[in-house]
Amino acid sequence: MAEAFWIGFLLRQMIRENMRPKIVIIILLAGLAGVTVILLIKHQGSPPPAAVPIAIAETKPAAPQTAPTVTNVPPPAPAPVAAAPVATNALTPEQRQAAIDAETDRLQQWSMNDDSESLSNILADLTNSEKEIRGAAIEAVQQFGSTNAIPILKNLAANDQDPEEKAALLEAANFLSLPSIFDVGKPTTPAEREARRQAQMQKRALNQNPPVVPNQ
Protein backbone atom coordinates (compact mmCIF):
# COMPACT_ATOMS: atom_id res chain seq x y z
CA MET A 1 0.00 0.00 0.00
CA ALA A 2 3.04 2.28 -0.21
CA GLU A 3 1.99 3.22 -3.73
CA ALA A 4 -1.36 4.65 -2.53
CA PHE A 5 0.45 6.57 0.20
CA TRP A 6 2.78 8.24 -2.32
CA ILE A 7 -0.08 9.16 -4.69
CA GLY A 8 -2.04 10.69 -1.83
CA PHE A 9 1.06 12.56 -0.63
CA LEU A 10 1.67 14.08 -4.10
CA LEU A 11 -1.97 15.17 -4.48
CA ARG A 12 -1.92 16.85 -1.12
CA GLN A 13 1.32 18.67 -2.00
CA MET A 14 -0.11 19.86 -5.31
CA ILE A 15 -3.24 21.25 -3.67
CA ARG A 16 -1.13 22.88 -0.99
CA GLU A 17 1.19 24.47 -3.53
CA ASN A 18 -1.79 25.54 -5.76
CA MET A 19 -0.08 24.22 -8.89
CA ARG A 20 -1.32 24.64 -12.48
CA PRO A 21 -3.22 21.72 -14.08
CA LYS A 22 -0.48 20.93 -16.64
CA ILE A 23 2.08 20.54 -13.90
CA VAL A 24 -0.36 18.45 -11.90
CA ILE A 25 -0.88 16.07 -14.82
CA ILE A 26 2.84 15.72 -15.42
CA ILE A 27 3.48 15.01 -11.81
CA LEU A 28 0.63 12.48 -11.71
CA LEU A 29 1.93 10.69 -14.80
CA ALA A 30 5.41 10.62 -13.30
CA GLY A 31 3.95 9.17 -10.14
CA LEU A 32 2.06 6.48 -12.01
CA ALA A 33 5.22 5.60 -13.91
CA GLY A 34 7.09 5.29 -10.65
CA VAL A 35 4.39 3.10 -9.15
CA THR A 36 4.47 0.88 -12.23
CA VAL A 37 8.24 0.49 -11.93
CA ILE A 38 7.91 -0.45 -8.27
CA LEU A 39 5.23 -3.04 -9.07
CA LEU A 40 7.35 -4.58 -11.81
CA ILE A 41 10.34 -4.87 -9.51
CA LYS A 42 8.16 -6.54 -6.90
CA HIS A 43 6.74 -9.12 -9.31
CA GLN A 44 10.14 -10.12 -10.66
CA GLY A 45 11.12 -11.39 -7.27
CA SER A 46 7.99 -13.50 -6.73
CA PRO A 47 7.60 -17.09 -8.05
CA PRO A 48 5.91 -17.53 -11.44
CA PRO A 49 2.22 -18.40 -11.44
CA ALA A 50 1.31 -22.05 -11.73
CA ALA A 51 0.77 -23.22 -15.29
CA VAL A 52 -2.85 -23.55 -16.21
CA PRO A 53 -3.57 -26.86 -17.87
CA ILE A 54 -4.88 -26.29 -21.37
CA ALA A 55 -6.54 -29.03 -23.29
CA ILE A 56 -4.71 -29.33 -26.60
CA ALA A 57 -6.32 -31.35 -29.30
CA GLU A 58 -4.20 -34.31 -30.44
CA THR A 59 -3.17 -33.92 -34.03
CA LYS A 60 -1.71 -37.40 -34.60
CA PRO A 61 -2.69 -38.91 -37.93
CA ALA A 62 -5.55 -41.33 -37.59
CA ALA A 63 -4.62 -44.98 -37.84
CA PRO A 64 -5.77 -46.56 -41.10
CA GLN A 65 -9.01 -48.42 -40.57
CA THR A 66 -7.97 -51.65 -42.18
CA ALA A 67 -4.27 -51.54 -41.52
CA PRO A 68 -3.21 -54.91 -40.19
CA THR A 69 -1.57 -54.69 -36.83
CA VAL A 70 0.09 -58.02 -37.20
CA THR A 71 3.74 -57.26 -37.40
CA ASN A 72 6.17 -60.00 -38.06
CA VAL A 73 9.74 -59.07 -37.53
CA PRO A 74 11.77 -61.87 -38.99
CA PRO A 75 13.86 -63.53 -36.35
CA PRO A 76 17.50 -64.06 -37.20
CA ALA A 77 17.50 -67.79 -36.56
CA PRO A 78 15.58 -70.04 -38.94
CA ALA A 79 13.81 -71.99 -36.23
CA PRO A 80 11.86 -69.75 -33.89
CA VAL A 81 9.12 -71.29 -31.79
CA ALA A 82 8.02 -68.12 -30.02
CA ALA A 83 4.52 -66.93 -30.79
CA ALA A 84 4.30 -64.41 -33.55
CA PRO A 85 3.01 -61.04 -32.44
CA VAL A 86 -0.63 -60.51 -33.15
CA ALA A 87 -2.64 -57.57 -31.92
CA THR A 88 -6.04 -58.38 -33.25
CA ASN A 89 -7.93 -58.24 -29.95
CA ALA A 90 -8.78 -54.56 -30.15
CA LEU A 91 -9.87 -54.68 -33.76
CA THR A 92 -13.32 -54.79 -35.26
CA PRO A 93 -14.24 -58.10 -36.91
CA GLU A 94 -13.57 -56.57 -40.32
CA GLN A 95 -10.18 -55.22 -39.28
CA ARG A 96 -9.28 -58.53 -37.67
CA GLN A 97 -10.18 -60.41 -40.82
CA ALA A 98 -8.20 -57.93 -42.89
CA ALA A 99 -5.18 -58.51 -40.65
CA ILE A 100 -5.55 -62.27 -41.03
CA ASP A 101 -5.90 -61.93 -44.79
CA ALA A 102 -2.81 -59.78 -44.97
CA GLU A 103 -0.75 -62.26 -42.95
CA THR A 104 -2.06 -65.15 -45.05
CA ASP A 105 -1.00 -63.22 -48.11
CA ARG A 106 2.48 -62.77 -46.68
CA LEU A 107 2.67 -66.47 -45.86
CA GLN A 108 1.83 -67.28 -49.44
CA GLN A 109 4.61 -65.02 -50.60
CA TRP A 110 7.14 -66.43 -48.15
CA SER A 111 6.26 -69.98 -49.14
CA MET A 112 7.37 -69.26 -52.70
CA ASN A 113 10.79 -67.98 -51.63
CA ASP A 114 13.86 -70.01 -50.79
CA ASP A 115 15.59 -67.89 -48.16
CA SER A 116 15.97 -68.70 -44.47
CA GLU A 117 14.27 -65.48 -43.42
CA SER A 118 11.07 -66.49 -45.20
CA LEU A 119 11.21 -69.89 -43.53
CA SER A 120 11.69 -68.21 -40.16
CA ASN A 121 8.65 -66.06 -40.74
CA ILE A 122 6.56 -69.08 -41.67
CA LEU A 123 7.73 -71.05 -38.64
CA ALA A 124 6.94 -68.11 -36.39
CA ASP A 125 3.37 -68.09 -37.64
CA LEU A 126 2.96 -71.74 -36.69
CA THR A 127 2.42 -70.44 -33.17
CA ASN A 128 0.35 -67.41 -34.08
CA SER A 129 -2.59 -66.77 -31.77
CA GLU A 130 -4.99 -66.84 -34.74
CA LYS A 131 -5.93 -70.37 -35.73
CA GLU A 132 -6.54 -69.32 -39.32
CA ILE A 133 -3.01 -67.99 -39.60
CA ARG A 134 -1.57 -71.13 -38.01
CA GLY A 135 -3.43 -73.17 -40.62
CA ALA A 136 -2.05 -70.99 -43.40
CA ALA A 137 1.43 -71.38 -41.91
CA ILE A 138 1.12 -75.17 -41.95
CA GLU A 139 0.19 -74.96 -45.62
CA ALA A 140 3.02 -72.51 -46.32
CA VAL A 141 5.68 -74.61 -44.62
CA GLN A 142 4.81 -77.51 -46.91
CA GLN A 143 4.98 -75.30 -49.97
CA PHE A 144 8.32 -73.92 -48.84
CA GLY A 145 9.61 -77.48 -48.80
CA SER A 146 12.41 -77.43 -46.26
CA THR A 147 13.11 -80.59 -44.28
CA ASN A 148 14.55 -78.32 -41.56
CA ALA A 149 10.97 -77.67 -40.52
CA ILE A 150 10.21 -81.34 -39.76
CA PRO A 151 11.49 -81.45 -36.15
CA ILE A 152 9.77 -78.16 -35.38
CA LEU A 153 6.47 -79.44 -36.73
CA LYS A 154 6.79 -82.64 -34.71
CA ASN A 155 7.66 -80.70 -31.59
CA LEU A 156 4.66 -78.41 -31.99
CA ALA A 157 2.41 -81.39 -32.66
CA ALA A 158 3.57 -83.05 -29.45
CA ASN A 159 2.48 -80.02 -27.45
CA ASP A 160 -0.69 -79.18 -29.36
CA GLN A 161 -3.96 -79.80 -27.54
CA ASP A 162 -6.10 -79.39 -30.66
CA PRO A 163 -6.38 -82.87 -32.24
CA GLU A 164 -7.18 -81.45 -35.66
CA GLU A 165 -4.22 -79.13 -35.65
CA LYS A 166 -2.00 -81.81 -34.19
CA ALA A 167 -2.88 -84.09 -37.10
CA ALA A 168 -2.23 -81.29 -39.59
CA LEU A 169 1.21 -80.64 -38.10
CA LEU A 170 2.16 -84.31 -38.24
CA GLU A 171 0.80 -84.62 -41.76
CA ALA A 172 2.90 -81.63 -42.80
CA ALA A 173 5.99 -83.19 -41.24
CA ASN A 174 5.30 -86.42 -43.09
CA PHE A 175 4.71 -84.58 -46.36
CA LEU A 176 8.06 -82.80 -46.07
CA SER A 177 9.81 -86.10 -45.51
CA LEU A 178 8.67 -87.41 -48.90
CA PRO A 179 10.90 -87.09 -51.95
CA SER A 180 9.66 -84.79 -54.69
CA ILE A 181 8.21 -86.54 -57.74
CA PHE A 182 10.40 -84.22 -59.76
CA ASP A 183 13.42 -85.94 -58.23
CA VAL A 184 12.25 -89.55 -57.94
CA GLY A 185 13.85 -91.81 -60.49
CA LYS A 186 15.94 -89.08 -62.04
CA PRO A 187 19.35 -90.04 -63.38
CA THR A 188 22.09 -89.41 -60.90
CA THR A 189 25.25 -89.10 -62.96
CA PRO A 190 25.88 -85.92 -64.97
CA ALA A 191 26.15 -87.93 -68.21
CA GLU A 192 22.79 -89.58 -67.58
CA ARG A 193 21.19 -86.29 -66.69
CA GLU A 194 22.51 -84.64 -69.83
CA ALA A 195 21.33 -87.51 -72.03
CA ARG A 196 17.93 -87.35 -70.44
CA ARG A 197 17.80 -83.60 -70.84
CA GLN A 198 18.63 -83.91 -74.53
CA ALA A 199 15.87 -86.49 -74.93
CA GLN A 200 13.42 -84.20 -73.20
CA MET A 201 14.34 -81.22 -75.33
CA GLN A 202 13.96 -83.32 -78.45
CA LYS A 203 10.56 -84.49 -77.31
CA ARG A 204 9.47 -80.94 -76.63
CA ALA A 205 10.67 -79.80 -80.02
CA LEU A 206 8.32 -82.34 -81.53
CA ASN A 207 5.49 -81.31 -79.26
CA GLN A 208 2.51 -80.14 -81.23
CA ASN A 209 1.50 -77.77 -78.43
CA PRO A 210 4.43 -75.40 -78.07
CA PRO A 211 4.59 -73.35 -74.93
CA VAL A 212 3.33 -69.82 -75.01
CA VAL A 213 5.93 -67.10 -74.87
CA PRO A 214 5.78 -65.47 -71.46
CA ASN A 215 4.28 -62.01 -71.18
CA GLN A 216 7.47 -60.59 -69.76
Add this chain to the structure above:
Amino acid sequence: MKLNKILMCAVAAGAMAFVSDQAQAGVVISGNLYVPISIKGTFSYVASAGKIKQGSFTSKQILSYLGEYYYTFPAGTMLAVGPSQDVYAITKTAVVADLTVGGFFYFSPSDTIDTEMDQISGAYKYNEAGLVTLDFFSDDGSFAYNEYAFELSGFYTYTETGSAPKNGCYNQSSNFSAKNLSGLGYNYDVSGVELPVTGSGSGSGSGKLVW
Protein backbone atom coordinates in the same frame (compact mmCIF):
# COMPACT_ATOMS: atom_id res chain seq x y z
CA MET B 1 -22.09 -64.25 -57.28
CA LYS B 2 -20.61 -67.43 -58.62
CA LEU B 3 -16.94 -68.20 -58.61
CA ASN B 4 -16.69 -68.36 -62.37
CA LYS B 5 -18.54 -65.07 -62.80
CA ILE B 6 -16.42 -63.29 -60.24
CA LEU B 7 -13.15 -64.45 -61.62
CA MET B 8 -14.21 -63.53 -65.11
CA CYS B 9 -15.64 -60.09 -64.55
CA ALA B 10 -14.11 -58.70 -61.42
CA VAL B 11 -12.93 -55.20 -62.15
CA ALA B 12 -10.81 -53.58 -59.54
CA ALA B 13 -10.21 -50.04 -58.51
CA GLY B 14 -7.13 -48.69 -60.18
CA ALA B 15 -5.36 -47.96 -56.94
CA MET B 16 -5.38 -51.62 -56.03
CA ALA B 17 -3.03 -52.34 -58.88
CA PHE B 18 -0.31 -51.08 -56.62
CA VAL B 19 -0.39 -53.80 -54.06
CA SER B 20 1.63 -52.99 -51.01
CA ASP B 21 2.92 -55.32 -48.35
CA GLN B 22 0.00 -54.29 -46.21
CA ALA B 23 -2.55 -55.15 -48.83
CA GLN B 24 -5.11 -57.82 -48.30
CA ALA B 25 -4.67 -61.27 -49.74
CA GLY B 26 -5.34 -61.44 -53.43
CA VAL B 27 -3.83 -59.56 -56.30
CA VAL B 28 -5.50 -57.11 -58.60
CA ILE B 29 -3.66 -56.65 -61.86
CA SER B 30 -4.93 -54.57 -64.76
CA GLY B 31 -8.38 -54.47 -63.25
CA ASN B 32 -8.69 -58.21 -62.72
CA LEU B 33 -8.69 -60.16 -59.49
CA TYR B 34 -6.24 -63.07 -59.21
CA VAL B 35 -6.69 -65.48 -56.33
CA PRO B 36 -3.39 -67.14 -55.33
CA ILE B 37 -3.75 -70.89 -54.93
CA SER B 38 -1.65 -73.57 -53.30
CA ILE B 39 -1.64 -77.10 -54.60
CA LYS B 40 0.06 -80.11 -53.17
CA GLY B 41 -0.24 -83.84 -53.43
CA THR B 42 1.44 -87.21 -53.63
CA PHE B 43 2.12 -89.83 -56.28
CA SER B 44 2.24 -93.47 -55.23
CA TYR B 45 4.63 -95.70 -57.13
CA VAL B 46 6.27 -99.09 -56.91
CA ALA B 47 9.72 -98.41 -55.57
CA SER B 48 10.84 -102.02 -55.59
CA ALA B 49 9.32 -105.48 -55.42
CA GLY B 50 6.71 -105.48 -52.69
CA LYS B 51 7.22 -101.83 -51.83
CA ILE B 52 5.03 -98.85 -52.65
CA LYS B 53 6.36 -95.40 -51.90
CA GLN B 54 5.12 -91.88 -52.29
CA GLY B 55 6.55 -88.80 -53.88
CA SER B 56 5.27 -85.30 -53.28
CA PHE B 57 4.57 -82.29 -55.43
CA THR B 58 3.65 -78.71 -54.66
CA SER B 59 2.69 -75.72 -56.74
CA LYS B 60 6.12 -74.28 -55.95
CA GLN B 61 7.82 -77.34 -57.42
CA ILE B 62 5.59 -77.21 -60.48
CA LEU B 63 6.48 -73.56 -61.05
CA SER B 64 10.12 -74.43 -60.58
CA TYR B 65 9.84 -77.14 -63.21
CA LEU B 66 8.06 -74.87 -65.69
CA GLY B 67 10.63 -72.18 -64.99
CA GLU B 68 13.42 -74.57 -65.82
CA TYR B 69 12.11 -75.44 -69.27
CA TYR B 70 9.56 -72.89 -70.46
CA TYR B 71 9.45 -69.62 -68.62
CA THR B 72 11.53 -67.12 -66.78
CA PHE B 73 9.75 -66.64 -63.50
CA PRO B 74 10.73 -63.78 -61.19
CA ALA B 75 11.34 -64.67 -57.54
CA GLY B 76 8.12 -65.05 -55.61
CA THR B 77 6.03 -66.09 -58.60
CA MET B 78 2.77 -67.72 -57.50
CA LEU B 79 0.05 -69.82 -59.01
CA ALA B 80 -3.30 -68.05 -59.18
CA VAL B 81 -6.74 -68.44 -60.65
CA GLY B 82 -7.78 -65.42 -62.64
CA PRO B 83 -9.97 -64.30 -65.52
CA SER B 84 -11.74 -67.06 -67.45
CA GLN B 85 -10.81 -69.40 -64.59
CA ASP B 86 -7.42 -69.84 -66.17
CA VAL B 87 -4.44 -70.70 -64.02
CA TYR B 88 -1.75 -68.05 -64.12
CA ALA B 89 1.76 -67.53 -62.91
CA ILE B 90 1.76 -64.12 -61.29
CA THR B 91 3.84 -61.84 -59.14
CA LYS B 92 2.35 -59.23 -56.85
CA THR B 93 2.22 -56.75 -59.67
CA ALA B 94 2.21 -58.61 -62.98
CA VAL B 95 0.93 -61.62 -64.83
CA VAL B 96 3.89 -63.67 -65.97
CA ALA B 97 2.08 -66.37 -67.92
CA ASP B 98 -1.32 -67.88 -68.59
CA LEU B 99 -0.59 -71.52 -67.88
CA THR B 100 -3.97 -72.66 -69.17
CA VAL B 101 -3.44 -71.04 -72.55
CA GLY B 102 0.03 -72.59 -72.46
CA GLY B 103 -1.54 -76.02 -72.08
CA PHE B 104 -0.05 -76.75 -68.66
CA PHE B 105 -2.76 -76.16 -66.07
CA TYR B 106 -6.54 -76.42 -66.01
CA PHE B 107 -8.93 -75.49 -63.20
CA SER B 108 -12.60 -76.34 -63.65
CA PRO B 109 -15.04 -75.94 -60.77
CA SER B 110 -18.63 -77.00 -61.28
CA ASP B 111 -21.03 -76.03 -58.54
CA THR B 112 -23.70 -78.53 -57.63
CA ILE B 113 -25.36 -76.44 -54.94
CA ASP B 114 -25.15 -72.79 -54.02
CA THR B 115 -26.82 -70.27 -51.78
CA GLU B 116 -26.64 -66.51 -51.41
CA MET B 117 -27.74 -64.21 -48.63
CA ASP B 118 -28.14 -60.56 -49.55
CA GLN B 119 -28.60 -57.60 -47.28
CA ILE B 120 -30.38 -54.35 -48.02
CA SER B 121 -27.08 -52.53 -47.72
CA GLY B 122 -25.74 -54.50 -50.66
CA ALA B 123 -23.49 -56.72 -48.57
CA TYR B 124 -23.79 -60.39 -49.38
CA LYS B 125 -22.51 -63.85 -48.58
CA TYR B 126 -22.35 -66.57 -51.19
CA ASN B 127 -21.53 -70.26 -50.76
CA GLU B 128 -21.21 -73.00 -53.31
CA ALA B 129 -20.06 -76.60 -53.32
CA GLY B 130 -19.47 -79.06 -56.08
CA LEU B 131 -16.82 -80.92 -58.01
CA VAL B 132 -13.60 -79.46 -59.26
CA THR B 133 -10.98 -80.86 -61.61
CA LEU B 134 -7.39 -79.77 -61.51
CA ASP B 135 -5.13 -80.97 -64.29
CA PHE B 136 -1.46 -80.48 -64.96
CA PHE B 137 0.52 -81.54 -68.03
CA SER B 138 4.22 -80.87 -68.26
CA ASP B 139 4.30 -81.29 -72.01
CA ASP B 140 1.07 -82.26 -73.68
CA GLY B 141 -2.59 -83.04 -73.09
CA SER B 142 -1.97 -86.78 -73.38
CA PHE B 143 -0.38 -88.58 -70.45
CA ALA B 144 1.99 -90.62 -72.57
CA TYR B 145 3.62 -87.51 -73.98
CA ASN B 146 4.38 -85.99 -70.61
CA GLU B 147 7.25 -86.16 -68.25
CA TYR B 148 4.83 -85.38 -65.41
CA ALA B 149 1.06 -85.12 -65.41
CA PHE B 150 -1.92 -85.47 -63.13
CA GLU B 151 -5.66 -85.18 -63.34
CA LEU B 152 -7.28 -84.61 -59.97
CA SER B 153 -10.91 -84.15 -59.07
CA GLY B 154 -13.03 -83.98 -55.98
CA PHE B 155 -15.28 -82.01 -53.71
CA TYR B 156 -14.71 -78.32 -53.21
CA THR B 157 -16.28 -75.43 -51.35
CA TYR B 158 -16.23 -71.80 -52.25
CA THR B 159 -17.21 -68.89 -50.02
CA GLU B 160 -17.45 -65.32 -51.04
CA THR B 161 -18.42 -62.26 -49.06
CA GLY B 162 -18.97 -58.76 -50.28
CA SER B 163 -19.23 -55.59 -48.26
CA ALA B 164 -21.82 -52.89 -48.72
CA PRO B 165 -20.78 -50.72 -51.64
CA LYS B 166 -19.25 -47.38 -50.81
CA ASN B 167 -18.40 -44.77 -53.40
CA GLY B 168 -19.05 -47.29 -56.14
CA CYS B 169 -16.66 -49.87 -54.72
CA TYR B 170 -16.90 -52.83 -52.41
CA ASN B 171 -14.55 -55.30 -50.81
CA GLN B 172 -14.78 -58.88 -51.92
CA SER B 173 -13.27 -61.79 -50.07
CA SER B 174 -13.06 -65.22 -51.73
CA ASN B 175 -12.04 -68.53 -50.27
CA PHE B 176 -11.62 -71.79 -52.16
CA SER B 177 -10.87 -75.16 -50.63
CA ALA B 178 -10.60 -78.69 -52.05
CA LYS B 179 -9.05 -80.91 -49.43
CA ASN B 180 -9.54 -84.38 -50.82
CA LEU B 181 -8.71 -84.57 -54.48
CA SER B 182 -7.77 -87.81 -56.15
CA GLY B 183 -7.06 -89.10 -59.60
CA LEU B 184 -4.31 -90.42 -61.81
CA GLY B 185 -0.88 -89.20 -62.68
CA TYR B 186 2.11 -89.98 -64.81
CA ASN B 187 5.78 -89.81 -64.08
CA TYR B 188 8.11 -90.64 -66.96
CA ASP B 189 11.01 -91.42 -64.65
CA VAL B 190 9.12 -93.78 -62.39
CA SER B 191 6.72 -95.79 -64.45
CA GLY B 192 5.32 -96.26 -67.89
CA VAL B 193 1.83 -96.63 -66.46
CA GLU B 194 -0.56 -94.30 -64.73
CA LEU B 195 -0.14 -93.79 -61.02
CA PRO B 196 -2.60 -93.03 -58.23
CA VAL B 197 -2.44 -89.43 -57.10
CA THR B 198 -4.02 -87.60 -54.18
CA GLY B 199 -3.89 -83.91 -53.52
CA SER B 200 -5.46 -80.75 -52.26
CA GLY B 201 -5.83 -77.19 -53.34
CA SER B 202 -6.78 -74.00 -51.61
CA GLY B 203 -6.77 -70.33 -52.27
CA SER B 204 -8.01 -67.09 -50.87
CA GLY B 205 -8.07 -63.54 -52.02
CA SER B 206 -9.75 -60.26 -51.45
CA GLY B 207 -9.71 -56.93 -53.10
CA LYS B 208 -11.51 -53.68 -53.72
CA LEU B 209 -13.72 -53.99 -56.74
CA VAL B 210 -15.97 -51.71 -58.68
CA TRP B 211 -19.65 -52.35 -57.87
